[in-house]
Amino acid sequence: MQEALNADGVVVQFGGLTAVNRVSLKLGKGEIQGLIGPNGAGKTTLFNALTGYVRLHQGSVKLFGDDITHLPPYARARRGLGRTFQIERPFEELTVLENALIPAFLKTERRQQAEARAWQVLEQVGLADRAQQPSADLNLARRRRLELAKALALEPRVLFLDELMAGLNPPALADMIAFVRGLSETGLAILMVEHIMKAIVELCDHVIVLAFGEKISEGTPEAVTADPRVIEAYLGGAGAAGEESPGSADEPTNETGES
């Protein structure tokens, strides 16, 4: 398996607080990995460190063997690292088509080509009929798909999805899961932060569990959900193990424990 992304010993600190502590991960081509953990575990921070939005204090990040540790986000995007944002960020004053046009311009100077690419990704995510709508008017599910379209318009080789599934209703969720699976079948390497265990279980080959900035467990979805350390991290407190697994709740939080 060719290595798409290799993060080694990533440390991120905010002031005296260590938000991510020596986390390593390897992502292969065509592989989907999940990143889970209770709220505040450092998932989004790790994401931002890997995509260049937050500075690393230690460790390195390699994309297809090239060191990208010190590159700014736009340079990582140009090298094929696409991402979506947890809170969708459409370019609100622009139409759906124009939103997709902006990343589509990355690979070409010509408007015609960029527009063709933009239409292509809108077709792909099922927003073509909304192309001329102001993006500020889209509902949640469609805003998510627009986020995805914008990331895909870059023609990425590695894709980071930050809670793409949260808040979707069951049919939209099923659509999204099928869509992401389709993407990985084209060889795209995908790393997803997700609270929706259904998506994690159905999609991921490998899951990494973070708690308090550290990797506490990894393995297949079945293995990590059975891991007592994971259950403890989610439910907080001894004795909680076995009562409820994180897989049974859509939005597990670390506040559920009574300890």
Add this chain to the structure above:
Amino acid sequence: MRTSLIALVLLALAALYPLAFPHLLSIAIFFLILAGWATAWDILGGWTGQTSLGHAAFVGLGSYTLAILANRYGLAPWWGALSGMALAALLAWIWGKLTFKLRGPYFTLSTIAIAEILRLVAIEEKWLTQGAEGVFIFSLEQPFGFDLFDRQVEYYAALLYLVLVLLLVGWLVQGKFGYQMRAVREDEEAAQAAGINPERVKLIAFMLSGALTALGAAIYAVFLSYLEPHDIFFLPLSVQIALTAIIGGRGTLFGPLTGALLLVGAGEVFRNTFAEANLLIYGILIVLVVLFLPRGLIGAWRYRAIRRRYARSAQR
């Protein structure tokens, strides 16, 4: 198609204007230059979303460069204009490098300082600018026998300037760079995710905006033929340029032009009709537009048009 037809008709009317109103040229020249400045301002302020309140710096740089080069070295005004543009671009580059780390209102505040610094330089460095006394442009080369101090010649120069700026911006905003500017305006982090370097986009937009403002200032210098630091590097001039674009509609091609028409037109009407009260009315007008049409006149119209077009297509 319809837009270009309207534009052609307006252009033809504008070309005939000096024949119809030979005694109302000064106000028209000022209108054309202001419209050009506001359109140039909008490259940075509207399309890229970085509000500048220091564009008088480029006006001053452009006009003083032409005047000093003409007076001291007998340099032809077009060389003076080009030099002014180059200096303006250089100033924008330096200023951008220093301040684009700042966001939103902080960048805007810093731009006020640019014009203020240049104003002090113009007052203090008497060997170069003759200080507060000001510079008088007494003679200029005559291209093809045209006297540049003739109001009609100035009118057509200003018209040409405005058309040039509009064509350039119109071309720019429908291409790659135009969409990069919009992306930076809307959300810098999301723009980065699309592979866009926001600092580079802002720098280029600032340099273009500054250079085009300086070009208009070269015509303005000849039009005034007398430059005084207090008038040229004047904060209210910076504000007027910005307001013109904001009221007309920032981030729209014809918004700044519309704003100039409204502000210069209303300014004239109110001055004649209401005498002292004209500034009050002028101010109220600005407040009304900003409160009720935050996208500006053309901006509001365009946004509605997009929604209507979409609603119609969705019904089919």
